[in-house]
Amino acid sequence: MSLILGIDPGSRVTGYGIVKAVDSGNEYITSGCIRTSDQASLPEKLDEIFNGVSQIIESYCPQEMAIEQVFMAKSAASALKLGQARGVAIVAATQLGLAVTEYAAKKVKQAVVGTGAAKKQQMQHMVRVLLNLNAAPQQDAADALAIAICHINTQKSLIKIAGADSFRRGRLGGKGGT
Amino acid sequence: MSLILGIDPGSRVTGYGIVKAVDSGNEYITSGCIRTSDQASLPEKLDEIFNGVSQIIESYCPQEMAIEQVFMAKSAASALKLGQARGVAIVAATQLGLAVTEYAAKKVKQAVVGTGAAKKQQMQHMVRVLLNLNAAPQQDAADALAIAICHINTQKSLIKIAGADSFRRGRLGGKGGT
Numbered sequence: 392m393s394l395i396l397g398i399d400p401g402s403r404v405t406g407y408g409i410v411k412a413v414d415s416g417n418e419y420i421t422s423g424c425i426r427t428s429d430q431a432s433l434p435e436k437l438d439e440i441f442n443g444v445s446q447i448i449e450s451y452c453p454q455e456m457a458i459e460q461v462f463m464a465k466s467a468a469s470a471l472k473l474g475q476a477r478g479v480a481i482v483a484a485t486q487l488g489l490a491v492t493e494y495a496a497k498k499v500k501q502a503v504v505g506t507g508a509a510k511k512q513q514m515q516h517m518v519r520v521l522l523n524l525n526a527a528p529q530q531d532a533a534d535a536l537a538i539a540i541c542h543i544n545t546q547k548s549l550i551k552i553a554g555a556d557s558f559r560r561g562r563l564g565g566k567g568g569t
Numbered sequence: 570m571s572l573i574l575g576i577d578p579g580s581r582v583t584g585y586g587i588v589k590a591v592d593s594g595n596e597y598i599t600s601g602c603i604r605t606s607d608q609a610s611l612p613e614k615l616d617e618i619f620n621g622v623s624q625i626i627e628s629y630c631p632q633e634m635a636i637e638q639v640f641m642a643k644s645a646a647s648a649l650k651l652g653q654a655r656g657v658a659i660v661a662a663t664q665l666g667l668a669v670t671e672y673a674a675k676k677v678k679q680a681v682v683g684t685g686a687a688k689k690q691q692m693q694h695m696v697r698v699l700l701n702l703n704a705a706p707q708q709d710a711a712d713a714l715a716i717a718i719c720h721i722n723t724q725k726s727l728i729k730i731a732g733a734d735s736f737r738r739g740r741l742g743g744k745g746g747t
Contacts, residue, residue, distance in 0.1 A: 434669035437660045467648035471639055474652020479660045481653070482615045491612035 394420065396453035396489070397539030398444065399531050400480040402472040403427055405440055406531025409451050410522065410539040417543055419522040420451065422532035437479045444483035456484040457542035459534075460493045494541050502541035572598065574631035574667070575717030576622065577709050578658040580650040581605055583618055584709025587629050588700065588717040595721055597700040598629060600710035615657045622661035634662040635720035637712075638671045672719050680719035 399406035408422035425443030427436040448456075458481065461473065484491050497507035503517050515533040519526070521540060528536060577584035586600035603621030605614040626634075636659065639651065662669050675685035681695045693711040697704070699718060706714060 432669075433671065434659050434663050437656050438663040441660045441664060461649055463645060465645055467643055467645050470645035470648035471652040471655075474649040475656030475659070477649075478615050478653030478656035481612050482619045482657045482660065485612050485616040486619060491610075493611065 394451060394453040395539040395542050396448065396451070396456045396484070397535040397537065397542070398456060398458050398480050398484075399534040399538065400440070400458070400473065400476040401531065402436065402476045404531050405443065405476060405480060406529070406533070406535035407444070407447055408528070408532055408536030408539050409447070409453055410536060410543060412543040412547070417522060417540055419524060419536070422528050422536050424529060424531050433475070437475060440476055440479045441483045444480050445487065448484060448487045448489065453489065455542065456481075456489045456491045457538045458491060458493055459499060459538055460495045492542055494538060494545070498545075499537050499541040502544045503537045572629060572631040573717040573720050574626065574629070574634045574662070575713040575715065575720065576634060576636050576658050576662075577712040577716065578618070578636070578651070578654040579709065580614065580654045582709050583621065583654060583658060584707070584711070584713035585622070585625055586706070586710055586714030586717050587625070587631055588714060588721060590721040590725070595700060595718055597702060597714070600706050600714050602707060602709050611653070615653060618654055618657045619661045622658050623665065626662065626665045626667065631667065633720065634659075634667045634669045635716045636669060636671055637677055637716055638673045670720055672716060672723070676723075677715050677719040680722045681715045 393412055395410050395412065397408045397410065403426065405425040406422070407425065409420040411418040411420050425440055427439045431439065458477070461470075461477070463470065481491055500509040500514065501507045503509070503521065504513050511530065514537050515527045515530060518524075518528060518533045518536045518540070522536065527533060571590055573588050573590065575586045575588065581604065583603040584600070585603065587598040589596040589598050603618055605617045609617065636655070639648075639655070659669055678687040678692065679685045681687070681699065682691050687695075689708065692715050693705045693708060696702075696706060696711045696714045696718070700714065705711060
């Protein structure tokens with residue numbers, strides 16, 4: 392795990408953010424938005440999202456992608472639109488060999504703000520603080536960066552737990568494989 | 570317009586059918602289903618759908634794809650799942666240069682059975698009759714073939730209308746470009 396791409400998909404705006412996992416914290420690499428053309432047909436819009444995500448991956452070569460799980464009570468029509476954009480963003484990554492991990496929205500908030508009930512503005516603020524940025528990123532880009540941070544922190548925790556387990560086994564006289 | 574790919578997407582089963590437009594009617598080329606693995610993760614499933622649709626296009630070289638529009642009152646959760654599969658199927662086609670046309674479900678039924686209120690079984694039966702098949706295709710494949718037939722018939726009607734207009738202009742002494 393080193394460069395992580397976070398994606399916040401949408402039929403009109405897809406936020407993206409790339410964060411580098413370093414020992415001392417997390418380092419901001421880039422972020423922004425893929426905006427689909429208002430006049431474009433649905434197939435053209437989906438093609439724009441696919442090309443946009445593919446180009447980011449080809450330019451920065453992240454090793455993994457993280458994306459938010461969707462649980463919502465919105466209308467079926469908006470769920471269909473979001474689903475189309477989300478499916479396309481995910482498959483753009485899998486086609487280029489990236490592993491994709493999904494995180495519940497609560498988990499992302501917990502990782503960035505420390506509470507699963509955090510508001511959008513708190514998230515935007517904490518992304519700025521955690522990545523040591525001069526200004527808060529655009530909302531969709533901030534959400535994407537938050538997902539990338541969540542993935543890195545989750546992976547770091549898993550590595551720590553595995554390390555502690557191995558240390559404990561060592562003190563108790565066990566062996567690594569047992 | 571010559572070889573048309575019809576697609577009936579779904580997160581578990583995506584039906585496909587290829588029909589050739591000939592002057593005397595429509596000729597069946599192939600049809601079937603792309604089934605995603607039960608054990609696979611969502612990104613893996615979407616990758617399977619993308620690869621499946623891409624392989625069909627690369628094997629048969631259809632020039633255009635047709636897909637049903639979705640208007641439904643189902644839950645947001647099922648709309649999200651369908652949207653993801655649908656987006657991936659559409660972008661697999663656009664990435665290989667195919668034009669994609671969407672048709673309302675009513676229009677597909679009208680084109681195949683003659684009434685927008687046709688039932689699934691009537692559709693399956695009429696697809697068999699119209700394409701001169703020995704047996705009815707599997708349900709999802711039949712739906713995909715129906716969408717391809719709808720596209721071909723719609724295009725033929727448009728060509729006829731354009732032809733009649735041009736003939737009328739000719740009789741009235743007008744010119745093609747006026």
